[in-house]
Amino acid sequence: MSRLPEHLRQAVRARTEAAEKRARVALATMAKAREPISFAAVARTAAVSTDFLYRHLELRTLIERHRKKSGAGIGARPDPQPSESSTSAAVRALSARLSQQQREHREEVARLRKALEVAQGENLALRRKLAEYE
Structure with a gap:
């Protein structure tokens, strides 16, 4: 460094x-x-x-x-005593929140992909049916 x-x-x-x-x-x-x-x-x-x-x-x-x-x-709650090597509480809280949001986004993407597959399958079936009538 x-x-x-x-x-x-x-x-x-x-x-x-x-x-x-x-x-x-x-x-x-x-x-x-x-x-x-x-x-x-x-x-x-x-x-x-x-x-x-x-x-x-x-x-x-x-x-x-x-x-x-x-x-x-x-009677008051004592403030935490961080060690020199520990990261700040704010960084830990933000990291946990970011991890949770990443999990939620992965789950949402998986749901949307599945819905897209279903929609594409229905679209293909409708196109085939339409081709039969033409």
Whole structure:
């Protein structure tokens, strides 16, 4: 795998830093307003992915600390803890949905082929009958 050119590395770094800053601002704003804090809520407010928040150790720790302070962790469903090698939940959900749609389309194509075969057979029979009358 080739290394990225310096200008692309800088762009990636700037984008990551901007996302981190948005997440920190969102977390501070939510804490100040005493809104319930969760990974999904912070991600939604900051316009970042939950995967980004989970993978960023410092942000993850801050969010978990705020959740414990606000008592959101008590009785609430805990957010999943993905491992470094796991794919994001969104990718898994979309993959499952795509697989289901592919199955449905294959079944529909099979039904349509069968109906086409029947229609072609009927068409052939009608043409033969018509040829007899001519």
